[in-house]
Amino acid sequence: MDLAALKLALEASPHNIPLLLLVAKMHEDQYELAEARALLERVLAIDAAHADALLGLARLLDLAGETSEAVVRLDALCSMKPDFAAAWLLRSRIALDEGEAQLARECYDKAVALDRAVADDELLQAILKAGGGGRRTVMTSAGPMEVDDDEDGPFSGMDAVTARELDLEFRVRADIRFGDVGGMEKVKEDIRMKIIHPLKNPDLFAAYGKKAGGGVMLYGPPGCGKTLLARATAGEIQASFFSIGLHHVLDMYIGESEQKLHKIFELARKAAPSVLFFDEIDALAADRRDMRQSAGRGLINQFLEELDGSRASNEGVLILGATNAPWHVDGAFMRPGRFDRLIFVPPPDEPARQEIARIHARGKPLVDFDPAVVGKKTEGFSGADIMAVFEQATEQALSEAMRKGAVVPVSGKMLAAACKEVKPSTRKWFESAKNYALYANQSGFYDDVLIYLGLKK
Numbered sequence: 448m449d450l451a452a453l454k455l456a457l458e459a460s461p462h463n464i465p466l467l468l469l470v471a472k473m474h475e476d477q478y479e480l481a482e483a484r485a486l487l488e489r490v491l492a493i494d495a496a497h498a499d500a501l502l503g504l505a506r507l508l509d510l511a512g513e514t515s516e517a518v519v520r521l522d523a524l525c526s527m528k529p530d531f532a533a534a535w536l537l538r539s540r541i542a543l544d545e546g547e548a549q550l551a552r553e554c555y556d557k558a559v560a561l562d563r564a565v566a567d568d569e570l571l572q573a574i575l576k577a578g579g580g581g582r583r584t585v586m587t588s589a590g591p592m593e594v595d596d597d598e599d600g601p602f603s604g605m606d607a608v609t610a611r612e613l614d615l616e617f618r619v620r621a622d623i624r625f626g627d628v629g630g631m632e633k634v635k636e637d638i639r640m641k642i643i644h645p646l647k648n649p650d651l652f653a654a655y656g657k658k659a660g661g662g663v664m665l666y667g668p669p670g671c672g673k674t675l676l677a678r679a680t681a682g683e684i685q686a687s688f689f690s691i692g693l694h695h696v697l698d699m700y701i702g703e704s705e706q707k708l709h710k711i712f713e714l715a716r717k718a719a720p721s722v723l724f725f726d727e728i729d730a731l732a733a734d735r736r737d738m739r740q741s742a743g744r745g746l747i748n749q750f751l752e753e754l755d756g757s758r759a760s761n762e763g764v765l766i767l768g769a770t771n772a773p774w775h776v777d778g779a780f781m782r783p784g785r786f787d788r789l790i791f792v793p794p795p796d797e798p799a800r801q802e803i804a805r806i807h808a809r810g811k812p813l814v815d816f817d818p819a820v821v822g823k824k825t826e827g828f829s830g831a832d833i834m835a836v837f838e839q840a841t842e843q844a845l846s847e848a849m850r851k852g853a854v855v856p857v858s859g860k861m862l863a864a865a866c867k868e869v870k871p872s873t874r875k876w877f878e879s880a881k882n883y884a885l886y887a888n889q890s891g892f893y894d895d896v897l898i899y900l901g902l903k904k
């Protein structure tokens with residue numbers, strides 16, 4: 448085709464998107480990247496979400512050596528249109544070029560799973576050669592093929608891409624549900640009311656003048672299932688769930704963390720309805736008086752700005768935080784519109800401890816196991832402490848098994864012994880919490896703690 452003729456045609460119909468794309472591709476093929484890019488920008492000016500134009504732009508950026516910018520845009524595209532095979536394929540190529548063979552592999556698999564037609568044996572071979580291998584079945588253009596593989600990582604698809612791009616813990620594991628979290632009926636109900644229902648029925652909530660959005664903070668003693676509950680919430684909802692370990696954000700260079708935080712929020716906004724989970728939020732939201740570095744303050748201010756959604760709307764984005772040390776969280780975080788809904792995650796009560804024992808007993812060889820006994824003997828234990836009881840008892844069974852050279856099941860007796868050995872860990876937390884609750888209980892922040900301690904009705 449004649450480029451000059453097409454350009455004339457374009458002058459006659461400057462808003463013809465297929466024509467713009469075609470001419471852009473021709474420029475690209477001649478390595479006239481700037482021209483190609485200008486044309487794609489024109490498409491995007493007409494239709495900002497045009498997937499082919501966005502993909503083309505990412506490809507041009509990559510060709511021009513602006514790889515990280517290409518990756519950012521590509522990831523945004525993949526989250527906006529997760530079934531776009533060609534985007535995953537390009538992501539795979541870039542990952543391979545960047546030496547991230549495993550990621551390249553994950554994206555490649557994703558692309559081919561979406562559309563067999565994009566299978567590219569050459570690319571796959573290059574990925575395998577670069578170490579993105581293991582033993583499992585992959586789809587090639589010739590059909591399924593067995594290859595070596597490592598165990599599947601915790602990341603998949605878009606989560607993997609974004610996780611690595613943002614260099615963060617970004618696990619989105621929808622593999623557990625509320626049923627895997629023992630007890631805590633009240634907390635689950637709170638989460639249903641504050642997170643799940645608003646996301647599922649935004650219209651209904653709107654009718655009552657409520658928006659799906661805003662922040663919920665889980666707080667309580669360590670090991671009592673805050674992180675677990677957040678993950679289970681991901682399993683309960685259909686929305687995208689992003690989980691961010693803040694220590695990763697904090698490790699970054701000054702100024703860069705703010706940028707990353709902004710990108711995280713942008714991603715969640717694009718993916719709305721979505722849940723953005725910040726675990727161990729005290730690491731970031733440390734009381735500003737404790738902050739010696741200005742970098743910390745910059746990051747906190749950035750976080751507050753993102754929470755307020757002043758630059759971009761947070762509608763449909765629920766922000767979930769968790770902390771063991773709410774007293775280290777800057778009060779500014781708790782203002783209306785920010786983390787204004789608090790959920791106290793208490794240590795498990797006796798029925799909950801039975802339930803947790805049952806959950807941790809799943810799939811283990813046990814004799815004389817009575818969850819009620821474990822529940823009774825574990826007053827003051829956190830869920831993690833109960834897990835430790837099972838680990839301890841299992842170790843004992845194992846060492847006996849090795850001595851005898853035969854399988855020895857974990858017995859009720861071993862569990863009872865382990866209950867004595869493992870020390871309950873939640874009391875210490877309450878010692879601190881009690882002081883804050885009694886003497887620094889601004890706006891009733893710690894009312895639930897006082898109620899739990901029987902100091903308030």
Ligand SMILES: Nc1ncnc2c1ncn2[C@@H]1O[C@H](COP(=O)(O)OP(=O)(O)O)[C@@H](O)[C@H]1O
Pocket residue numbers: 627628629630631668669670671672673674675676769795803806829830831832834
């Ligand atoms: N309610 C629970 N049901 C089942 N397991 C629990 C429960 N609470 C805690 N656990 C166990 O303890 C571990 C640590 O809990 P986690 O959610 O990380 O606590 P937190 O985030 O509150 O410090 C979990 O991975 C789980 O194995």
Ligand SMILES: [Mg+2]
Pocket residue numbers: 670673674675726727769
């Ligand atoms: Mg945790």
